[in-house]
Amino acid sequence: MLVTLTCFSPPCPWRRSDLNIFFDVDYTLQSMDGSLRPGARAVFEQLVSDGHTIFIWSGVGLRTADVERHDLEDLVSGVYQKPLEDFEAGLETFGVPVRPDFVIDDYPEIVTEFGGVVARPYYFRQFKDTEMDRIYQIVREYVEYGYSDEVGFRPGVNGAG
């Protein structure tokens, strides 16, 4: 049975403010030409400062070199390969040591599984892209209310993110 809890008087005791947040790389954090999405570092700093832990994963392998190239390694706690199907089993297959609480990805299926935000794809370098700030606000709403009305938010199949 699916039960959706709604929080009317935050902070909500069943909500964690120390989420394991997993970011995809291609078209989520970086464009086709490999440039970093505007605001990425500032939002990572804010998320870590808020108590969250950031992980990077990608369906095409370990992206440590990209994390280093963007000078984000001080804010990232792990880099993993991302399962592209059979997500739950894939965590074990790829040795992901923690359960993703909140997933940010331009690929909707994995977000629907774990909960998080389907990011607007970042294909081309755009200085005016504000998606990272929008993602941050959704994380804030999720932590406070357990939900967000923003486009792209997914609660996860178990309703708890």
Ligand SMILES: [Mg+2]
């Ligand atoms: Mg992607």
